[in-house]
Amino acid sequence: MMTAQPPVAGPGSAANADLEVTVRKQAASGALKAFAWGMVTFIGTLVGVLALWVGVLAVFNISPLIAKGPVDVWNYLFTVPAAEANRELMFGNLAVTLGHSVIGFVSGLVVAILGASLFQLSKGAEHALMPVAMLLRSVPLIAMAPVIIMIFGRDIATVAVIGGIVVLFPALVNISFGLKSASAQMNDLVEVYGGGSWAKLRKVAMPSSLPAFFAAVRISVPGAITGALLAEWLAVGGGIGGSIAGYIPQAQFSALWTSVVLVTAVSLILYNVIQIVEDVVLARMGMHSQKGV
16 A cells, blocks of 8 residues: 655755745845934934034024024923923924824825826826816915815814825825836736736736835825914914914014924924835835935
8 A cells, every 4th residue: 555755845946945035034134224224314314404403593693582492492391490381282282283284194195096096097087187286286375275264164174175285296296107107018917817907007006106105105294294284374273383373473482493393303203204114115025215205
């Protein structure tokens, strides 16, 4: 009676296993290098901004009664007798602004993704709708704000519209460019197997557009914060955008500078965190980020 023998791994399977291990090691090494370089860039950015801040105040010799440096902001938040109340006010306003920023960011990015996908499926839709996006980008929001407020009221919907407009155009352009960057050979391969436009979008264009998508997210985060500040200043009030205009007439220059510093710091931190995540993810996938964006 014959017994079944276990399959014997040939030299080909061993070579494939070694190749897979090598690829994984290279991907992990690339991701680690990307993370380390991202952290170095992040720290260098913060140091450069602080140096520029101090240097501008020193070069232009602005009165310390008006211009506040890093030490003044630190004292306002942590050492003066009213520091606890100052922190509660500043971080409370910052939390409101960040909440409004998330609303505008999600609104603009979702519309950009849907719009770019539609443009990829239909050239006629792109020719019809892209001028509308360009119009929204070119008309100043201060001029559009009364119409937006009249339509949507002074509510969260206005925050979503104003923030979404700021985010929409750069995200739409980047994602559309990324979807168009897929290789013609890959699209031909999908067609050979019977796939249509939707299959090419899902299986080829979207994976190829990942660097452009990360670039869109990276530049949309500061844009969303700007949109939130505009919405608070022009329409809904509250947050840093709604309170900052009252600091100058009241000569509350420490509060003014602290508000600006907090918004700038959060924008830099979020931008660089997304940059680090982007570099790590793309390095593991063997892709490169879009430079100069």
